[in-house]
Amino acid sequence: MLARPDAYRCTECGLPYRSEGFSYYEGKIENGAAYWSDRGILCSPRCSIAHHRKRQAEGTLRQEPAPDPFEF
Numbered sequence: 648m649l650a651r652p653d654a655y656r657c658t659e660c661g662l663p664y665r666s667e668g669f670s671y672y673e674g675k676i677e678n679g680a681a682y683w684s685d686r687g688i689l690c691s692p693r694c695s696i697a698h699h700r701k702r703q704a705e706g707t708l709r710q711e712p713a714p715d716p717f718e719f
């Protein structure tokens with residue numbers, strides 16, 4: 648996970664981590680952000696979807712299938 652979450656803000660809307668309205672994993676700030684991508688953290692389901700759509704439009708969305716556990 649992110650070593651210094653305080654240095655981060657939402658990749659989509661720029662809302663700083665620890666701000667009012669930021670979504671945390673299981674609702675607890677100590678658990679870190681609830682949403683993120685390979686580009687950074689996201690504050691809410693809304694920004695998560697917006698980011699996903701933007702990446703889709705850019706063609707930079709990672710769409711590798713989940714690894715098959717039976718192949719290991």
Ligand SMILES: [Zn+2]
Nearest residue numbers: 657660690694
């Ligand atoms: Zn946001």
